[in-house]
Amino acid sequence: MASPFASIASQRVSAQKPPRQTPELDFDRCAALHNTISIYGWLRSGRKVADMDRKTWWMKHGTKTLEVLLRPSLVKYLKKIFDLPGGDGSHFFYYISRLAKTREMFYLGDLLDDNEKKLKGEKHRFITLYMTNKELVSQRSGIVYDQETGKAIFMPTFLHIFDLYDGNLPWQRLESILSAYIDMIEAGKAVALHESIGREPRLGPVEGPDGQTSWQEIAPPGPKVDPYTGAKRSRYDTHPWSLVSYTHGDLTTCLRLWEELFTIIEIKSDLRDEEEDPNTTPLCSRSGLSAAGVPRGFAYDLLSHARQPRIWYIAPGIRLPQASEFVNQPFKHVAAKYPKETEGIKMPFLFFRAEGHVTSKQANFRWPFSTVQEVPCGLYLDSYPNKENPFEDACRLVLPFAVGGNKKARTSDGRIMQKSHTEVYAHGINPFTLRHGPKLTAILENWLMNVKSGHWTVDEQGVSGGVEAWKQADTEEHWEKYVSAHLAL
Template identity: 30%
Template sequence: MPRTGFDPYLSAQLHNQILERAWIGAGRDVASVPSKTWWEESSPIPFDLASRLNPNLIRFLRSARAIIFDASSDFHLFYYLIALHGKPELFQDSSLRLWGDRFVWLYPSTRTKSDEEVGILFDQETELASFVPDWIDMVFFDMRRWAWRPLQHILQAYLDIIDEGKISTYSDRRKEKLDDMFGVFPWEIHQHTPMDIERAVSAFTRLLDAIETRLPSSSSHEQGLENPSFEEIALPYSESVIDASFTKLDSFTGSFLSALPGRQLRFRYIAPGIRLQNSDEFINQPFAERRNNHPFPERLRAGQATSCFPLLLFRGDQENKSPWSRPWFPDGNASNIPTGFYIEPVHETYNWSSGNKTRLLLPFNIGSNGFARSSNGVPFFPYSWPDQLYHSDLFSGYSGYLPWDSRSSYLHKVLEKWAERVEMGDWLVGKDGVVGGIEKFKEADTEGHWREYVIPW
């Protein structure tokens, strides 16, 4: 494997697997999967083009089977990628010319989120790649803040997404009209999958088990009965409680909460200063009264549900200004809401937005010390915000894998990180669960502890 980390042969192998799945998923015969490589399909390759290409990139192009970019084609390599670019387009865009031959526009985007989406660029100096969400990022933002990684890591992530069922194929084109779906034939995307639910339930169970086994003996069930003021929390919440919180039972959050194993908990705090809510608290959602302040214009939502708002899953003990403003605060002046752990708002008809995205709102800013890092490993500094922990770089980093939908960490990843902190002894447990208070999260911006608070994409 090349010392840079880029493996052209593995990358080509993964590319070919994605192509084969797209081809078969479209209802085409496996025997007719394109057999020519990009290099063969594009031959003859002019010397002045070949001489500008990185040798390892050439090895990839000589091994990757090709469907070549065609603007009129209705077949797409992947939900986010049209195809490999043809030889005229590799260096074509004017934005790329600012850097000479450094960047190759390898895969053009399907523009699922924006007409300005770029796709995957390959940096010929570092031999790393990144999904660039917008041409503006190419021109105005510091490239060092991007999430650059070996191409095979990106392609493997796409195969993982397919295996998880988050993105799947269809062959009946009538589906597009019946479902009024965004057409990226033969691919479609889902807000959540059974695996998303399973992972979240497993991670939450792991966290609760880790805390429960470390409770001091005075918190045992028998001794807890002697303290009538101690409120026992029963999980899962009933359907009536979930419904009263304006959470749809078939949404990710509703499915997750309904799938939790039954248990009685004699502690509340599952992270420092972050606690489980009793039924009344869960029903009393901070944005419930604002749920009909819809994020989309009325002309785009005729007859559609309007219960789209940030949902407080686990409550903090303090308040801070809401990081969400319009449309829930129509004048743009957000007021204070409880700190804690929120599920991001997702409109049920927009399947490209993941239902398991989360945001942790703290009562203080994180980032000013220069140690806290985003999920793509980039320091937040000089930016300091109360809601950026566990997120990708707020301004330019994204994940390097996906377009706009990728800044937030998924629920199961945060819960796994919290369980790990308890299991490793970084977070101690008292009679009411995890101790230390929400100030403990300030460790995320310290030299000795920042690694404990980074969740890679």
């Protein structure tokens, strides 16, 4: 089946088709990406192209004054792109409601001009080009565009204004951001749903045989899930867009990396030959998952399909849990105690153990999970640090000591890490989407790389070195070995 994005294959950013490095906006390329996303969402919602408002942004808002304030390449872009209203089921993308209106476009400059002396003479350098969906944040901002460099970044809210002059801020070309959104669509992470999915039944006045009018159902409820993807309508007004908390591709990639990682550790530790078939016993039985309180989802599927390895330690000082540890999950009883606050949220799940305990504050878990006074160290599947941005395969590595005091450790956006028990592998600022933890695939890939390269050594119990090895993340020689990839998705 042909991709709905086949017509813009040459415009999408990839390793083979990188963005142009120029201070001018690549307006033709970006316009093709923007308009294709707009049309795709519109059609997937069940609407007709003929009913779509195809007026460009400039046709609605363009003025002579704007031609002076905006770079010529940006003006050309605004003259080419559709300007959907962003409500009534026509949001541009899950995170992005619509293009900014004129006043919204320059609001950031007004804020910065009040606070930053640096802005004298360049008040209109930074503009808000797209608006964050207001259902997802308070005091929304959006995709900020730097007219001087031609680069952009997703800054979700004015409650947390980035230091836009920071040389380490992970600015992107606009075509890279739009291409990342298309990548999310093709991966099945972001789904545009038909307007009938999750629709409530409609009531209306109906006259009965006796002439009396009563309110009755005049349109039935729609299907609860999309029959093609299994996606449900978002609880937030982001229609037609919804996010899938994990995809089949996420699961199969993790299972492949799991097998590769444990295979190489077992071979290096002389616990099996290269030609020998691995053990096929699943890591955890379904009864064990039920006893641990693991609901259906990514963790359940991964643990019931991944094989039981022959070693204990998967990374320095980080091991598989014993059965009693696995069942006694630290947040197991939080949902029962706070049912309303945890509705629609999966508990942080302790996947691998490390020695030691820290406070919930040090582990940086959000309320109500922070009500647990002390938690074990290790790798957690922590899917909802931000429930508006569900990533069930997102992780949090909790170490028994803080890393970052030497100012050498970095987050995956290249910025200096703040001293913390939980920042190793963290993304820092995500220039494409709302924040989420590093995906398990990225961490397993990093561990596989460190084992393959010989940086981590192996003994009969698995990866050796002990938990102290993680202090290498804060050294000049080794910090790059402790940074995760997959920043966008």
